[in-house]
Amino acid sequence: MRVSLFITCLADQFYAEAGVAAVRLLRALGVEVDFPPGQTCCGQPAYNAGYLPEARAVARHTLEVFRESEYVVLPSGSCTSMVHHYPELFAGHTPYREAVALKERTFELSQFLVRVLGVTRLGEGLKGVRVAYHHGCHALRELGIREEPLLLLQNAGAELVPWEAAEECCGFGGLFSVKLPEVSLSMADRKLETLEAEVLTSTDAGCLLHLSGRLEDRGQKVRVAPLATLLWEAYARA
């Protein structure tokens, strides 16, 4: 089995270690991993802001980059979800079939581990760590990823803390965070006022960038780590 890692731009720039963690984890599980060098971004910023020609241009590029891939795995829920929007984006346009085909072989990391590899136990390297999992909205509501990350964390020995706002949007929303910054911060505060954990994790780099920035500004001490990083720790520290 061969997996192409699609790191996507935000993780490439801000959470490079999550990419390293994802590669090591997949290899440890016996998967061959490659990294198509032409990859850049899924196109979501343009798509969500209403710039469809720009979104299509970037999506076309991505279709080209992963044309030969057996599976495409992303350590990011919303970027995975964006790839899943490609057929809609190309409805009535040429690469529609390719878009559907790419969608069918594209998975978020925890989804890939549980649903494709059937792996739910990575090792108990997170024993006793009090972890809060933030459900990124696109992973949760568009891809239906709810149990997979929780199961993996739980089986790794993490103590999943109850968090009443776990499934509420954090207020990142891409450009939303800078176009309506006051509303965005107010949403982050709702999440963080109800948060009590050692580690905050999620499968979305954007949400984590926003929440960690807000945590620091509030002076709230919580370690923020991408899910891929924690899952690798679960394996490596066991």
Place this chain on the structure above:
Amino acid sequence: MRARDYPKEAARLLKERPQVKEAVGGATRHFDQNRQRAYREVDAEALREWARRVKDHLLTHLDLYLEKAEAALKRNGVQVHWARDKEEARRVLAHLVREKGVRRAVKGKSMLSEELEVNPLLEGLGVEVFETDLGEYILQLLGQPPSHIVGPAIHLSLGEIRRLFHARFQTPLDAPPEELAQVARRTLREAFLSADLGISGANFLVAETGTIALMENEGNIRLSTSLPRVHVALVGIEKLLPHLEDLAHFLSLTARAATGQRLSTYVSLIQGPARPGEEGPQEVHVVLVDNGRTALLADPEAWETLRCLRCGACLNACPVYRQTGGHPYGYVYSGPIGAVLDPGLLGLEEAHPLPYASTLCGACLEACPVKIPIPRLLLTWRHRAVEEGLGPGWERAAMRAFAEVMTRPGLYRVFSKGLRGLLALPGGEGLLENRDLPLIRAWTQGRSGLRPSPRPFHELWEEA
């Protein structure tokens, strides 16, 4: 307040009235949890899909069902008026007021009446108007518009209402809510008994039988529609249902979606004026109002918003709405449904900021009882706003640059290197915290500065 001012007004409200977030957040989460529980009690997915189809069928054949409805209403002795827009509807109402010598009117809650600005119209004609829904009554005293479709005064705290009633009715400042309700009730009872005109909206109008269906929890709509000698129901043309047998399921689904009830406390089915020997209004009028709906129906994408049952479930589920309530949206319909309906009713020029009042989190779609694809429609309106050149100049430039960089891996890598090079220069580490750059400022006011990984992943890949 106007829809185009949403960003400014939302920011202002968060700063000046932080108590609104608490009141709205508490109430909407409560409603939303009740809605989720009520959906779990039934096969909500099947019911919602069925309801969507019934509404789509109705909207596809709206012309036929409107004619059927008119015929059935007339058979029931109801007088039917057609209003193309707000002005026509107001003319119909003004004419009725003069012809019937109306001095006092009682109103049940109706969002359409807000669209038509009925209260100022009637007051201008010398009519004393009473909002009779408790929340609406409170807002009338305050001179505020509703901030939520179902819970119009959801943005107010108990303390604010206590202070209002203390000033108006001399109730104690610590009066329990029941006592406040009793005070309102005394005034409103008197109004019900002395009013000449009762105005209501309609949750549904059954085309087959001409039945006007009204849902409520306070009994004020029943009194408003049965005690005065004239009842006028303002009905948006999309409120029709084809058949009476559809109604039972729609009543229940709407109650589940709106408040988590299996059925609202009162359901009134109005089948015309009082017959000889019966008590009730001597005249019942239905005003069928278009006011932009036909144009919306012709829209190849946005027509789906016309399925809306006005249950408010999407408002309750929306994390953006929860921060401010409805007022900053600047129009009658707020929250997710407002963000996709208002551009259709007001035009994008006026309402273009509203489709951006969302993170596309999808909670609205999960809540909607008729599965209006709100996230997709938000994107549609955003795309149209961009096409019409309504977006900010910096955004257009940024998106062009974005597409240039992201379709050229070489350029992307140069950009990535350049960014780190700049950050490594003396004083460069402050670049991403520089508050003179507008976008960076918007990020860093309230969030620590952006700190890229020392090396991007694409440079680490070989070592992984």
